Amino acid sequence: MRRYGKHTDEDDVRVRPGRKGSRPRTSIRPKHEDATDGLVLTVDRGRITCLVDERTIIAMKARELGRKGVVVGDRVGIVGDLSGAKDTLARIVRVEPRTSVLRRTADDDDPYERVVVANADQLAIVTALADPEPRPRLIDRCLVAAFDAGLDPLLVLTKSDLASADALLETYAPLGVPYVVTSRDELAEDDTAERVRERLAGRITAFVGHSGVGKTTLVNTLVPQDRHRATGVVNAVTGRGRHTTTSALALPLPGREGWVIDTPGVRSFGLHHVDPSRVIHAFPELVPGTERCPRACSHDEKDCALDQWVDEGHADPARLYSLRRLLATRERREGD
Ligand SMILES: Nc1nc2c(ncn2[C@@H]2O[C@H](COP(=O)(O)OP(=O)(O)OP(=O)(O)O)[C@@H](O)[C@H]2O)c(=O)[nH]1
Numbered sequence: 262m263r264r265y266g267k268h269t270d271e272d273d274v275r276v277r278p279g280r281k282g283s284r285p286r287t288s289i290r291p292k293h294e295d296a297t298d299g300l301v302l303t304v305d306r307g308r309i310t311c312l313v314d315e316r317t318i319i320a321m322k323a324r325e326l327g328r329k330g331v332v333v334g335d336r337v338g339i340v341g342d343l344s345g346a347k348d349t350l351a352r353i354v355r356v357e358p359r360t361s362v363l364r365r366t367a368d369d370d371d372p373y374e375r376v377v378v379a380n381a382d383q384l385a386i387v388t389a390l391a392d393p394e395p396r397p398r399l400i401d402r403c404l405v406a407a408f409d410a411g412l413d414p415l416l417v418l419t420k421s422d423l424a425s426a427d428a429l430l431e432t433y434a435p436l437g438v439p440y441v442v443t444s445r446d447e448l449a450e451d452d453t454a455e456r457v458r459e460r461l462a463g464r465i466t467a468f469v470g471h472s473g474v475g476k477t478t479l480v481n482t483l484v485p486q487d488r489h490r491a492t493g494v495v496n497a498v499t500g501r502g503r504h505t506t507t508s509a510l511a512l513p514l515p516g517r518e519g520w521v522i523d524t525p526g527v528r529s530f531g532l533h534h535v536d537p538s539r540v541i542h543a544f545p546e547l548v549p550g551t552e553r554c555p556r557a558c559s560h561d562e563k564d565c566a567l568d569q570w571v572d573e574g575h576a577d578p579a580r581l582y583s584l585r586r587l588l589a590t591r592e593r594r595e596g597d
């Protein structure tokens with residue numbers, strides 16, 4: 262799979278340094294080599310629900326992890342009581358290096374980034390065709406976030422009973438983003454749900470979307486409620502159900518390998534953290550054209566060499582237009 266701008270987490274595990282020379286060297290060995298592997302399914306304040314050998318257990322972060330966050334999708338090492346019995350609490354002592362990090366800044370001028378999901382490889386951008394009206398700038402922002410994080414985007418256009426997908430698909434055609442068009446009624450039929458599941462097979466897909474677009478309807482169809490309960494996640498999250506948690510929630514795709522990661526509805530998708538130089542890698546045929554760009558070119562400025570590159574016929578002008586449109590979404594506008 263192609264990966265753009267893969268980058269690992271910078272706030273690495275901080276282990277308190279031991280007092281220098283206070284111990285014989287022979288005692289230095291990897292800590293917690295007996296830890297069991299687990300997958301983080303959801304996080305509710307300090308309580309982290311993990312899947313360990315088909316069992317759902319609750320754990321908390323060990324002190325030695327310091328400020329390092331543990332997020333949904335993280336592969337972790339766990340010690341302690343792993344029985345999953347009621348009122349037991351295990352300890353997460355290790356977070357494996359992440360293959361991808363989906364970040365979100367609450368606002369563009371808010372430098373505080375949150376890691377939303379770790380280790381996903383696909384971003385499903387859920388948009389209703391009507392009610393609420395599609396917001397192309399929000400879609401563009403999600404695409405930029407996907408390209409920046411190295412996730413493959415998938416457009417999921419819902420409520421096709423209310424409006425046609427044609428106009429939106431035309432806008433996104435130059436980007437070559439794969440898409441599925443669905444409606445609640447269609448999803449009730451097995452083959453439509455299967456068609457969507459096929460897109461998710463073998464992948465870890467994070468679902469994002471504005472509130473009200475039908476994301477819950479979609480996710481519940483793809484992973485029926487009884488499966489939620491079977492994973493124990495809903496009960497484990499202090500029995501209050503999923504809507505009270507602000508964390509994402511990982512659900513196993515039925516009948517196939519793969520994970521659906523539902524994330525809380527977003528109103529905006531801040532892009533403070535995005536490095537424009539990574540976005541260009543989603544447009545591989547434009548990359549050679551940037552060789553003549555001024556240093557640190559944003560590719561959205563007067564001296565950018567891409568205009569000439571396209572004029573010379575090396576690439577489709579619609580692709581450059583789309584790139585510029587995506588880059589422009591980094592500037593915040595009213596309504597974002
Ligand atoms: N007409 C139509 N309505 C739909 C469809 N899918 C969902 N809805 C309705 O749209 C509303 C929102 O659906 P949800 O699935 O709750 O949307 P959501 O994106 O999870 O929204 P939040 O729970 O607010 O995050 C509900 O009233 C659904 O019944 C569809 O395909 N067509």
Ligand SMILES: [Zn+2]
Nearest residue numbers: 554558560565
């Ligand atoms: Zn340029």
